[in-house]
Amino acid sequence: MGITRVGRAWVYDFADGSKEMRDLLGGKGANVAEMTRILGADRVPAGFTITTEACVAYIEGGQSVPEGMDDEVDAALARLEAATGKTLGDPDDPLLVSVRSGARESMPGMLDTVLNLGLNDDSVDGLAERTGNERFAWDSYRRFVQMFGNVVRNIAGERFEQRIQVAKERHGATLDTDLDIAALTELTADFRDIFETETGEEFPQEPRDQLEQAIRAVFDSWSGDRAIAYRRINRIPDDWGTAVNVQQMVFGNKGATSGSGVAFSRDEVDGSPEPSGDFLVNAQGEDVVSGVRNTQDIADLRDVMPDAHATLMEILRTLEAHYKDMQDTEFTIEEGRLYMLQTRNAKRPAQAAVRFACDVVDEGLLTKAEAIATIDCEKLDALLHPTFDPTVDYAVLAKGVAASPGAAKGEIVFSAAEAVAAAAGGRDVILVRPFTEAEDVAGFYAARGILTAEGGKASHAALVARGMGRPAVTGASALDIDLDKHELRVGETLLREGDRISIEGTTGQVTIDDVPLVEPEMTAYFQRVLAWCDELRTLGIRANADTPEDARKARAFGAGGIGLCRTEHMFMAADRQPKMREMILADTTADRVAALAELLPLQQQDFEQLLEAMDGLPVTIRLLDPPLHEFLPPDEDDPRAHALREVNPMLGTRGCRLAILHPEIYEMQVRAIMRAQCAVTERLGHPPRLEVMVPLIDYERELEIIEELIFRVAREEGVAREHYLVGTMIELPRACFLADTIATHADFFSFGTNDLTQTALGFSRDDIEGRIMAPYIESKIFDRSPFETIDAPGVGQLVRMGAWLGRKAKLELKLGICGEHGGDPDSIDFFHNSGLDYVSCSPFRVPVARVAAAQAAIRRGDDGGW
């Protein structure tokens, strides 16, 4: 039965593949084929790959091998036998093969490798005779039975390891290699007994049967729990499937002139140019990886086997130049001859990635663009925040969402007020809350880090923490927080206020161990890379910054301006809240105007500092956005406060709607802005680059009314029209449809993709993220939160429609986005390809965004855009 193949073959010889065929052959199969092509067939053991499509067909057919596959495997096997001059199961000179899984992306958690397949009670003798090495033959057979039983038939590894211990004791051996032929023969028999006991079947003697079982096991491992869990976490689609690679064995365990190892083309930790790696003499690859024996540094290979070393070094350079990236390889030396078994682009930490990029440009190996393309920009965050010292062990108390990168340590506090008080007393604190709200923001500033029991990557805590660059772990659901008792339980552990805790926001870990922190530095390598990115990118990068301190940080990180200053954060400060309350609860417009008059000089002062800090760069100041009730304490019981509360505050009386209802609020803000503009112009001798932004526009007329207010107040304060811009947030679906009319009143648009995502999808971030994300990813409705990476087919098209209509009406309209997506590399790529002028993100994401924007430009040059 099974699925019938359409067109493409189920099986490809290595000689027929290439690295471009990764989707079909898997990463491993494609790379082995590529190596065969560039290094020559005598440097890579021959073999073939059963395609990922065969795996998908097998699963869709209900664990049934697709029609024609068996025949193709037979034919490929025949070709392999012809090429090697050996036959699978030949009792005199058997062909032995390895069987390895290999998906598009490397996937730990799947079936890995079966070596020495083809051995049985007959061919083990032939192998012994042919190689003149009986011990080697029996050691190979013993290993095969063990791996086959463990990997293909799921027999627990310790069942075999116990026997090895027993054998060693019985034969007085300390190392595996001390076991003699008799011991190995005995052990092989024992292993076959284990196999029979556990599976109820005899150990298969027919090599073709062995192969078939191994192939099915690889296919089945794609649907295993561990593999599924891994795919969920790493967002790998279920329908990719895995390929199966069948390759002639070469033997690193043939004595002192043989060995196996792994080698990186450069140092994989710091990126320095010397290749790094480990090897073992007289061993198969599994021994190197398993850590059972102590490996030697690859540099030592020069002394042990100088020819093989020289060849390996040459090959590493060749592969790096060919792949245009640092390589991570596996090799085997069989009786002095080097064979390459695998190569792939090396995963590496950020410091190695930037060092590599610099060096390869200096070496003339890659262009700047090629070098930048090798960097995984998601990892760069680590260069900008302290981290747990990676060399130190610690016990994880709880694990949550990696909500805001960086590590922090401090005493536990359970309220923003305590955080503020403790910080004023010079203590380092971690603010621990079930979840956070607007009134906790002062506590964010005061705390070293934030830890919550609820909420995901787009929760209030996560958003605010990322915006401020505070490390945060959210949704650590194991935390049982009792705010009344001021204590916190995790299982048996009880923690009280003042107890010390450490969080790592890059990994989501929480510990009570005192883990040392490693401080970040903007290395010279990183600075060089960033400078190249600035040359290459066309997308501007601005920062969201609400305070002069944020603004200075943003400049230091290379922001080209402030894309979003949220004036509401200025009202959160302790000295301003009472005045804000008075303003909000004013009975009459006159009372409100009086309260606003007191706030005006404070706002003006903030704006002056901000404009001065960003001298020469544009500063976008957004007028008040949140609903007024957000500025009141939650226990406010004034009936006027009650009247302000809303069923759906996200869709309520906020943004420009406030200004239509109470123009005096925006009037005060605009006056403070314009007075600041005058004062700073006088101090600097030239006007700052001021941009005033109106939030939540739905209707052209709303903006027209507020634009008139801005013009009037600017005139009254003596600021000329050419010394400021007026623009608007585009953050509602209607505004995208009406962008042409709105553009007639705007110098710029800034897409607010947070709110646009909430409205276009009908997803309240506060309510949805904790509940919906996991089941939705599980159900394959989406593969990541639309608040993390922009939903391109929905929200993204709204942005493009808004951009298109806006520029249709006004060709010179400046277009940007501000919001969480502004710091997300995939979203940045989308915005680059949407023709936006800039993105704005939190100061700490600016370097990442600079690299991502450069990569987007490079990619666009490559493939001509979406």
Add this chain to the structure above:
Amino acid sequence: MGITRVGRAWVYDFADGSKEMRDLLGGKGANVAEMTRILGADRVPAGFTITTEACVAYIEGGQSVPEGMDDEVDAALARLEAATGKTLGDPDDPLLVSVRSGARESMPGMLDTVLNLGLNDDSVDGLAERTGNERFAWDSYRRFVQMFGNVVRNIAGERFEQRIQVAKERHGATLDTDLDIAALTELTADFRDIFETETGEEFPQEPRDQLEQAIRAVFDSWSGDRAIAYRRINRIPDDWGTAVNVQQMVFGNKGATSGSGVAFSRDEVDGSPEPSGDFLVNAQGEDVVSGVRNTQDIADLRDVMPDAHATLMEILRTLEAHYKDMQDTEFTIEEGRLYMLQTRNAKRPAQAAVRFACDVVDEGLLTKAEAIATIDCEKLDALLHPTFDPTVDYAVLAKGVAASPGAAKGEIVFSAAEAVAAAAGGRDVILVRPFTEAEDVAGFYAARGILTAEGGKASHAALVARGMGRPAVTGASALDIDLDKHELRVGETLLREGDRISIEGTTGQVTIDDVPLVEPEMTAYFQRVLAWCDELRTLGIRANADTPEDARKARAFGAGGIGLCRTEHMFMAADRQPKMREMILADTTADRVAALAELLPLQQQDFEQLLEAMDGLPVTIRLLDPPLHEFLPPDEDDPRAHALREVNPMLGTRGCRLAILHPEIYEMQVRAIMRAQCAVTERLGHPPRLEVMVPLIDYERELEIIEELIFRVAREEGVAREHYLVGTMIELPRACFLADTIATHADFFSFGTNDLTQTALGFSRDDIEGRIMAPYIESKIFDRSPFETIDAPGVGQLVRMGAWLGRKAKLELKLGICGEHGGDPDSIDFFHNSGLDYVSCSPFRVPVARVAAAQAAIRRGDDGGW
């Protein structure tokens, strides 16, 4: 100074206008011109119109007459003088004119009329001599001074009326007409004194000065408070402006062969074919309208002035045939000769409108389409609900929003529970609440009507009441409700539970008077009109109905099916709430499944009744939509209930999201539906036309998952795929963009424009309507609530995009809308032109929608669509 005219003239002679020039000449000017054209210049007194554009230019120029206008007025005046052979201000034979305002739409609240302009101390003698009627001349002058002072110079009317009373007493007169020449001369002098005292100016003697003042007064009245208020209420744009009509006077007050009157071409109350109206002998038009004197029925004119009567009757028929609509005219008879001063389409109540439509078709005067086009379908609601007896006076206690049409009387109750108890005891009650929530719905069923102190036309109370056809008045802010004390204050009036109250949901009035109600009837005329509409329309009309009772009502009103059955309303019933609570608060899926199993037979029973009631017509059943916490009492304090509460429930865990999280809920509902389908198929002998609808789809994959569930359960219950449809609500902006992918899993789309409006505009109906609508209309951001009439450029375009993409992917896709807009005539027109197949509205709106759909089809035939 002033605005310079571009192209068009500021002034047009009546002879040069036509009814097509209404925008420029105003309704009155255009109609007088049209009458001049069709009845001949000798039947309509000559004159000219100053355009609406002149008025707009005058206002924009800061109350400054636009350049060239004065010259054009002089020229038009010269032509008028030439045509009449008289000269304005001629002391021997003066030309007298009337000056009347006239906007595009008739607008009470603006300056109305100044008669006899041109009289002064000299020309009054000339008039007396020419007419040989000194009394008439002085009466005319007296009237002119009075009107000019009152209307042009804003002198309070009672200042003049007092003097008339004094004069009557002094001269022993009982009627105005009893005053002799001496008395009138004296009175005129008194009036001029009043004028001087009030204005500080002499009464203008120069006729050209009189005219200029009158023209300016008309222009200024456009910006008067009353006119502005009227425009707000009636959604008339401020920039239309008003025209000014200057017309030669003819005199109905020249004795027994003269008179004035108003005449309708048919009976304006019941629509019967005999013309109706009133007239007065020896009087000017103002006397007829003012109600000071008792008028005579127009039928009596036949006896008094048979020739004039015959001519009038002929003219009424001519005008009706020409305008293809019932006419409302004003006429004057001067010494036996009939002059027509005004005609316009007659405003008329619904019963007259449908009778007229039937009669004119029978008479061969209009085609069915033309007849239907004469009906104001907004008024038809009155034919479907009881109303306050219009012949009875009553005192209005409070006024609120006309939220759901119809009148109701009953005892006050302050809670849904009391309403249910009282209704069970056979008492009629009005449910009075500050506002209503989901758990009050049982009270809606029990009550005769709903009255709330908060909320607008789209509040919960209004929506639910309209859906059920219960009269409702919402937002009656004068009501001070004390729920604890079970009492209600309006100013000085205190009402307690059990006190009787009456509400009129068509007008928003509340009274404690026992006003008799008039019951509605579906007259034969209305039935005929509806049958024609069904022939003409192409848009299907379905009803939103949740109960078998609603379904039967919907059928009776001519619904072509049920477009929306909200299954959640079935959970509101008292016997189901405890089971629902158990289901919602279940700790485990197994507990939930057990609770659901108890609900299943109850739902099945509901569905059976519904399907049976609608036999032969399609029934769309929507699976559960609201967030679960809506089904819990508000005081529910179970911590699991707390965990369900959301910050923005509108954007939260609801609709199909519930089914992704808890598939067992939809599984139960689908099973109940499919079992009902089987049972009813057996009883009827053929399958009902079942349509299952999934709410709140964002992603194709959501629908795919739920579609699979529906298919599976249907198979399990033995329902064949061809015996039901599966469709989805399209109610989120993202779904409109992705409609092509979603359509691959849907047999039909139903646009949920309520939620689409909330999300596309970012407007929470619950929060926004009360706060935003008034200031937004005031600020000219929109002219009516987007929840009342669809926001065509925003939400409407989303609907069209969804429709287009959906049909692109699946040509045969059925498209409908369900939601408040489905019953709104302007929205129906939009949906018709968007190519939808049907709209679904509350049962009580179905007849209105049938007419509106026919009118949309007719209009589309006329003008080729939008």
